[in-house]
Amino acid sequence: MKAEAGQPAELGPRPEAEIPAEECESAPDNPVEQFLRTDRMPHIWCPGCGIGTTVNSFARALLESGLNLDQVAIVSGIGCTGRVAGYVRLDSFHTTHGRAIPFATGLKLANPNLTVVVYSGDGDLFAIGGNHIIHAARRNLDLKVICVNNFVYGMTGGQGAPTTPVSAITSTTPYGCSEPPFNLPALMDAAGAVYVARWTTFHVRQLTRAMVDIFRKKGFCFIEVLSPCPTLYQRKNRMGDGLDAMKFYKQKSKIRHGAPTGEVGLTKEGDIIVGKFVDRDRPEFLDLMRRQLAGQLGERYVEVEHLVCN
């Protein structure tokens, strides 16, 4: 079956046996394929992992946005989601752990014509990279941040993260997590993000739309995507496989656009509030900087768009 834009997606993964061989061979017609480095397939993600689903939404959002892909750069940190940069056919940077945002800051400031996407995981962006993300949101630099939250450090074997719900079992919280987690939308809202949304990998249409939204919005934008980790988080917490995670997301999710972000914190088994929580306008970092410098320096100010050397 060819996926067609604009049609509702089928929910949940289809058993592989149902896909006839000739259909697999027709893969070049898949509209997503042009966005992927097919010479790098198969990818490293586990069966049932949600990261690939988010990449599918990302590719469809790029298609729908009509952006010139030569002018889109993607920056990742380290971890399972950190591998996204390596699989998409864009100028892509797989940086150091937690530092995707400051790398993206330099990239964007030296060439503001680029659409710069930061695509990374919850541990990368909010534990080791926590200081960088709050400052980038404060500055309101025009970065599009997509955070895949699977509640654990997947790449290293399922350790607890600043997003791990209380009582959840991880390899470093074998008796249940006792630390309260971050409420990511509230943190980003408080730090100054102009767009804050949360979806799950069950909500592929809404997620794609949110990505299109942030490609069109100027300023620091943030999307949290809840994503299953069947190998580690689901297994240790007896939450089943990838399909069970979809059922869980479907059952627990409540769409509440505009919900006060202080009320959208997550628990292990409780409701998952999803939706677009913040969509506002604040002056963007570069615009503010240029306005300030031009105001103070007048004609002495030399504004250069792209800082390219010879």
Add this chain to the structure above:
Amino acid sequence: MLHADPKGVLTGVHFLDGDHAACEGALAAGARFAAGYPITPSTEVVERFAARIPTVGGVFIQMEDELAASIAIAGAVWAGAKAFTVTSGPGFSLMMEHIGFAAMTETPCVFINVQRGGPSTGLPTLPAQADMMQARWGSHGDYEIIALCPNSPQECFDLAIRAFNLAEQYRVPVMLMMDECVGHMTEKVVIPPAEQIEIYPRRHTRRPPGQYQPFAPAEDLVPEMAHAGEGYRFHVTGLTHDERGYPSMTVAAQDRLVGRLKRKITQAADRLACYQEEGVEDAQVIVVSYGITSRVAQRAVELARARGAKVGRLRLITVWPFPEAHIRALARTAKAFVVPELNLGQISLEVERAAAGQARTLQVPHAGGGVHRPEQILDAIMEVLK
């Protein structure tokens, strides 16, 4: 080689401290992006850059910490800019992560370290030369960098330009290893006209997208670069990677990449070696020094000669890669090396290693916070001549 862009060149005769002179050198070299975090005694470099860059055309951003500053410059470089950051000991420790990243991803960039006393917070306002080994070995894994040591504000200017040129030529992070004395000492600095300043251009590929492999080395083992936004759709990773830039976790890929990262510098070591020497041919003792210590050493040599000693001077300007072939050659004729430095034994150990037992090496250590008295170095010279 190109000529400097006159917009960044403050041609004239100035009275500048080393920090400001280094900033002018960076501007003359074409740096149009700097990211920094305040730290004594280096902050004057970025303070001047913040004041100057809006009238030249470029960006300064003060980041939330040195981790951020040291990778923001890498981002700017991959977008096309020449970029640098500035720090001192504690910040340099935080930057190690991205010195390794820059080495691994062959990102041409410059780190300026105005050294102060350590370890830890140490002596924020006082000099040391105790980060010399950290500059070479501070990040994990095997890699090579280039480090230059100025001993005057004029050299802070001159060597800042050379640092950018070498970064571009070899696609490595280059360290300008200043110290608090040189950074805060004010002297005459002559900035030549732009057309007299040579600039090594970015090694940008001429191949079209599709025929370009971002990490395929040229003859000198250095690959050509492309920038984000040009249609190449290339991948850069700190993982071990192949010529396409794709991760490759094999023994062979590791050997090929890390071996090349090392060889591209070691095979150029003779060309990179830069030093000043005087009276070494028939010297019994050679005083080897660098940075501010070389100025004290000069006085010590004068005092020793007044006592009839045959003493020569070797001042290292390029410290990394270490000019070991030259030290080895000098060790054949000299009886001993005397090595004063503002640490408890770093470069002196390199001298000893390079001399390989042919000549004795005598350390003149100093824990930092001031400079040697010439007599301390003199005593060491007279000691070996006994």
